[in-house]
Amino acid sequence: MKANSTNPNEDLQTIREIMERSSKFLSLSGLSGIFAGACALVGAALAWLIILDSGRIPYQEYMVRTDDLSYSGIRFYLALDAMLVLGCAFFGAVYFSQRKARKAGQRIWTHSTRRLLIHLLIPLLSGGIFMLILVFRNNLELIAPVMLIFYGLSLVNAGKFTLGEIHYLGLTEIVLGILAGVFIHQGLLFWTIGFGIMHLIYGAVMYYRYERLR
Amino acid sequence: MKNPISNLQKVFESRIRLGLMSALMVNDSLDFNALKQLLELTDGNLASHLKALEQQEIVVVSKQFIDRKPSTSYKATEHGKDLFSRHLAALEELIRNQ
Numbered sequence: 001m002k003a004n005s006t007n008p009n010e011d012l013q014t015i016r017e018i019m020e021r022s023s024k025f026l027s028l029s030g031l032s033g034i035f036a037g038a039c040a041l042v043g044a045a046l047a048w049l050i051i052l053d054s055g056r057i058p059y060q061e062y063m064v065r066t067d068d069l070s071y072s073g074i075r076f077y078l079a080l081d082a083m084l085v086l087g088c089a090f091f092g093a094v095y096f097s098q099r100k101a102r103k104a105g106q107r108i109w110t111h112s113t114r115r116l117l118i119h120l121l122i123p124l125l126s127g128g129i130f131m132l133i134l135v136f137r138n139n140l141e142l143i144a145p146v147m148l149i150f151y152g153l154s155l156v157n158a159g160k161f162t163l164g165e166i167h168y169l170g171l172t173e174i175v176l177g178i179l180a181g182v183f184i185h186q187g188l189l190f191w192t193i194g195f196g197i198m199h200l201i202y203g204a205v206m207y208y209r210y211e212r213l214r
Numbered sequence: 215m216k217n218p219i220s221n222l223q224k225v226f227e228s229r230i231r232l233g234l235m236s237a238l239m240v241n242d243s244l245d246f247n248a249l250k251q252l253l254e255l256t257d258g259n260l261a262s263h264l265k266a267l268e269q270q271e272i273v274v275v276s277k278q279f280i281d282r283k284p285s286t287s288y289k290a291t292e293h294g295k296d297l298f299s300r301h302l303a304a305l306e307e308l309i310r311n312q
Contacts, residue, residue, distance in 0.1 A: 008306075008309050011229075019240045111248040
């Protein structure tokens, strides 16, 4: 950084750059979105093709007939599947963000990162706890819509502190969550659109906008 | 017409002070380490520039203990924000008249 300034253009550029860098987490990579979408699609394919036996096991039945113990294995594998998807997507997000920060010569763990995470985690953890309540109360049908809605709210809340597309991804997830609540038997379908296809689309858009040319 | 140069603030002629103020305009308050990381400065260099801004009442300092460790955070004053806005307007004016 030059000590003294003589050029108003450079001054304004410095101001803009520092304002953005100090208030937003810019290391979020579009590749994390693409990777998370791919994880979700693989997870959904596993759920549909193997756990639900290509749809021969009716989705609505194992969700409603919680007294029938023959379905408890299916519910366990679905939960395991969902956890694996979450884990993979999370590690992808950390890995690709670190890579992007390193390429740009920026630090990853800054006060912008902490602020982004706090705003992301407040609705996300509330949703996670609420989902556990739904599981223990056997309201399994509501899990897909609740997951989408709370995830959408988390993104909208965190969107103020990172790249603008996240805000719209959040709104999309909320709409999908509400639709999943209306078409309650299509939970897996809406989950696949929301976590798989939407992450792929938004990830690709962000990658082409911010990273491809650099 | 008033000469825009008269609105340029001498205190913001330094890029570092300009940078410090830019960060404090968009964040309620920032601590010493956050500013240090953001602008990639040494402790001494950052401290002397912050001291200059503090003396001119452009920023205020608050010291507190978090987990028994001292933490110093900085905030832009109303006066400082006003000076910065005028400086910014003057810069824009200069570019328009180029």
